Amino acid sequence: MDDYPLLNLFWTIMVFFIWILWFFLLFRIITDIFRSHDLGGWGKTAWLVVIxxxxxxxxxxxxxxxxxxxxxxxxxxxxxxxxQFKAYVRDAAETHPHSKADELAKLSDLRSKGVITDEEFQQAKVRVLS
Structure with a gap:
């Protein structure tokens, strides 16, 4: 370590990080070229050749x-x-039925509030459990 001063170590680390940043920027630009919808095939090719x-x-x-x-x-x-993610979540929430326990809890709540009678509750319970 005596023949490699601290300043040289600092510059080596700095050059290494700049090199990593350069590759990050290069890949970011190449990704942007391929994602651009306003560039045609020839435009993308020209930019890649130049880069x-x-x-x-x-x-x-x-x-x-x-x-x-x-x-x-x-x-x-x-x-x-x-x-797209929100549409997927909405679609998944709509297509998956509630569990039987959830349906029975809702029916029990409706019966306790007097919205449905005991007979309607029993009929709906049979439908849910079948």
């Missing part, structure tokens, strides 16, 4: 030209996924 052949310059150009829309496209995707 792969001129990595630093290509990424910076992409951020300047299309960077403002990246957050907008991400928000649209999140909202779409949220709407």
């Amino acid at each position: 792969l052949l001129l990595p630093f310059l290509g990424v910076f150009i992409y951020l300047i030209v299309r960077g403002g829309g990246m957050s907008h496209r991400e928000m649209q995707l999140v909202q779409q996924q949220d709407e």
Whole structure:
């Protein structure tokens, strides 16, 4: 450890984290290219070629030209996924019947409030249990 000063260790760690951040940014941009609905096949191909052949310059150009829309496209995707999830939950809640115990508890509550008679309660109970 004597031949590797603390400052060199600091710079090595910093370069390593910048390298990781660079790959994160690169993958984020490539993901944005493929998710863009406003780009056609040729546009996506052109951006990928620019980014792969001129990595630093290509990424910076992409951020300047299309960077403002990246957050907008991400928000649209999140909202779409949220709407799909809510629709799934609503559909699942509607299609799954209540348990027999829940139905019997509701019937018992209706009978105790006087909404249905004992005879109606017995008929409904037979239907629920069958």
